[in-house]
Structures are given as C-alpha cells and as structure tokens.
Amino acid sequence: MSAAVKTEQEIESGRQRLRLWVTSGPGLVWIMLFLLLPSAVLLGIAFFSADDYGSPVLPLSVQPFQQVAGYSLLGWDPGNIIIVLRSLEQAGIATLVSALLSYPLVFFILSRPASIRPLLLLFIVLPSWTNQVVRTYAWMELLGPAAPVSWVAHILHAVPPDLGLAPGRFAVTTGLAYNYLPYMIVPLYASAEKLDWTLVEAGRDLYAAGLRLFWHTVFPQTLPGLLSGIIFVAIPAFGDYVVPQLLGGDKALMIGSLIANQFTETPDWPYGAALTIIMLVFTGLGLVGFRVLTRKLGGAEEATI
C-alpha cells in the first residue's frame, strides 16, 4: 500500500521535473549557449598569447595580466591604474549625484495625489527608453562649445574659451548620472511607497525634526531601495561604453573604452580579455559587498525568483 503511494508520488514528481525542463529548458539553454559559454571563452582568452594581429595563440601566458598591471617592453606605466581609478571615481560621483537627486524626487512624487503619481514616475523613466546614443549626443550638444551652458562656464572661467564642457570629465559624470538616474529612482520609490509613516510621527512626537527626523525614521526604511539603486547605477556606469566614448575625449577615458579598443582599433584580444576580467572582478566585489551590507542592515527583501 505505502509502496504504491510512493511510486505514484515518484511518477508525479518525475512528471513535474519533465514539465520544468520542457518549459524552462529552452530559455535557460539559450542563455547558457549564447551568453555563459561566450563569456567563458572570453575569460579563457585572457590566458593566451597574442599573435601579430592580436588574435589569441598558444602558448598560454600571463603576459596579458602584466600588460593590465602596466608592464610592457617600455617598462612600467601607471596609465591603466589611473583609468581604473578614474572609472571608479566617475561612476561613484554619478551614483552619488543620482542618489542625492532621487530622494527629493521620490518624496515629491509621493506628496502628489495618488492618481498622478504613475504619470510623474513615467516622465522620469521615459528619457531612458530613447536610444542611448541619441540621449548621449543630446548632451554633447547641450554641453558643447556653442551651447549657452558653456558660455556660462566661460564667464565663470571654469573652462578655457572656445572649449565646451564636453568633451571632458564633467560631461562624462553628467551623462552617466542622466543615463542611470531612473535606475536609482524606481527601486527607491518602491521602498518609499511602503514607508511606515507612524514611525515618522513617533519621531516628531519625540521632538525630532528636519534632517535628524529624516535620518532616524525615513532613511533606515528606504535603505533597501537605496542599496539596490546604488547597484543598478554603479555597475553599469562603471562599465559604460557610449558615454565616455562620446562625452569623454582622451582625458576622461574609462575602462570600457580601453577594453573596446583592444577589440576594434588596435586588436589585442588576450589583453582585452584580461582587462575584462579586472572589470568583472570589480563588478563582482561591488555586488558581493552590497549584498553583505544589505543583509547586515536587515533589508533583505529582494530576490523575486
């Protein structure tokens, strides 16, 4: 009797497993075949030598990583380290700017009647649905030498005459913040929407006001949203390609352009692959760091699947 029941359960669970594979299989296999396998190949290439055309050839070598660290036939050069630090700095400032702008915007939307909030949110997200190149060259025009913004900068002596604010580091940071602002606002809005206002009232009853009230009642409650926002902004901003390429010029080069050059203009695939590994290491460290932070601060409410 009990054996028969067990087999029936086994048949049922076998059927479930079959259904799981029939439905989820194609999608998962697609991603594995066309993304996981290719990125594994890319990472593998970092351990090969480069031939005269920059293609990977045997023997295996650590030379690509020496190049990343700045060693070449001409000796040591800090160029790459400067570029990595600059990428971290520019992505960091862009993330900070979006976080600082997001708080007033999110609470502004929440202070409006519930019926128009979706529309206000839509108008935040809408620009990010246009193509990235269009969005970015729009800033080339806005910050270029001919635009009024640059005249103001001339008057303030922020930039030399006949030069605009773009290309340059200011333009890159602005472009990154503009591109990724919605990725900060949406998760922050989601957590601010669920805010428990009785805690704010309690704080007010205890004579807290202004920034102190915000810091002790609002900020801790919105922290999970802020942390996801930081991840969604900092990671793509650090590895961005279009913005530094169009708004950067030589002096604001970021790691993305450096990597892309090894596959387009001056091919050196193994070196490019080694640079990619460095970029992924930073990305991974950032992710793990924020995950640990989120868990510690007790805001683990993500993970939809």
Place this chain on the structure above:
Amino acid sequence: MIPRGVRYALSGISWPVYALLYTPLALVAYYSFSPAPNQTGHSLYAYGQLMHDAAVFTALRRSLILALGSAATSTALGTLLGYGLCRFRARNATGVLANIPSLIIYTPIIMPSLVFGISELIFFNFVHSATGFLGAGLQTMIIAHITFQVPYVALTVYARLAGLDPYLFDAAQDLYADGIKSFLYLIIPVVQPAIIGGFLLGITLSIDDFTISFFTAGPGSVTLPIYIYSAIARKGITPEVNAIGTLMIGTIVVLALVHFFITRHRERAGQFAARGNIA
C-alpha cells in the same frame, strides 16, 4: 504627512530636475529644424534630406526587423521560462542546484553590456571561422538581443503568476484540464497582460541598446543607432542626425504615453466592473 515647507522645497528641487531631464532631448529637436546651408531661420530642410537618404531607410528597416524579431522570440522563450519556474520548480528545493536557474536568469541583467557584446563578438567569430555559420550580421544581432531580453520577459511573467491564487491551478485540474489545456485556456489568458508587457519591454530594450548591437553587427547590418554613431564619428552632429534623433525620441514618447493611458483606462474599467459586481 510631509510638512508644507518641505513640500515646497521638494517641488522646488523636482520641477527643475524634470526640466533638466528633457532639456537635452528638446535641444535635439530644436537643432533638427535648422535651416538649409546659407539661410537663416527654421526649416524642415534636414527632414527633407532624410527622405532622400536610402541608407537611413535601410537602417530603419533593419532596426525594426531586429526589434520585432528578437522581441517575438524572447517573448515565447521568456513566457515558457517564467511559467516553468513558477509552476514546476519544487518550492522547498534547497542546495546549490536549486539556485542555478535564478543565477542563469540574472546573468544577462547583471553583466555589463560591453562584456556581453564582446563575448558575443568573440564567440560568433570562432563559430563562424570553425563552421561557416553565424557570420556577423543581422542574424547574430537578433540572437544577442534575444539573449538579453529573455530574462526580463521571464521575470515579468513570473511576477504575474506568483501574484495569482494558487487554487486557480487546482481548480483547472479538478475540471480535467491537462497540462497543455490549462496552459492554453488558463495560463495564457491570465498572463496575457504580462506577455504583452514583456513583448513591449523587449522592443524597448532592443531600441535602447547600442553597445551589444555595435559589437555583434557586421558590415552589412547597420541599424539606426549604429548609423547615427558612425555619422557622428565621421562628421559630427549634423542636422540630419538631429532629425533622426527627434523622430526616434518622438516615436518612443508617443508609444509610451499611448500604452500608459490604454493600460490605465483598462485598469479603471476593470475596477469599475469589479465594484459593479459587488453592488
């Protein structure tokens, strides 16, 4: 809840930010109406030039094929994936194996698009030189676009299914619906908004993308964003580039608003109907 003084401060910061979000886009539109050479004022000159530019129309056609083709495929794959994971994955599964599907789904979302694009470039290059298949072109771009859209569709469908009453599936089973029947007559209608949403999201992601397209494109598969990018690299931002940009921005804004108001209208109608039933 928010004191009046703070409200004013919030408005004072927020409206300028809203204006700033649209200033660059408005500037593109403004410059697109620049006059013909040696003339002053505003004109539709740049748009007239576009009409005679066969390359732009070819690029536009390719962009549409890319967006629609990839979104349709990723909607099919993603819907099945989201459905399968929600319905058939054992809820109490633990251990390393249980997390693998989620890890696979989140990789395309988390991976920087530059790494994504370059991985595809190298992979297609190897496959092509080994087998002769998958030479860089529209086909490789479509494959890459499907790959980054599938997770978003799957998550949209998953979220919709996870919000449903689980007894719905039992009820279907009690009425002798087998797997395929319940998929066709229960799941598809119920998940339909998520499927449409996923499809539109796929199109949006495809239109928004430049980096992945750039690295998977071949010489004969210039799409609109790549056309703009190389035009800027060659001769800077011309009125024609501004005209294309304006049309792209305009299309997206109109589509987004139409979609927004249609779904809102339907939601309200739904609420109204529900209220009517109770009464």
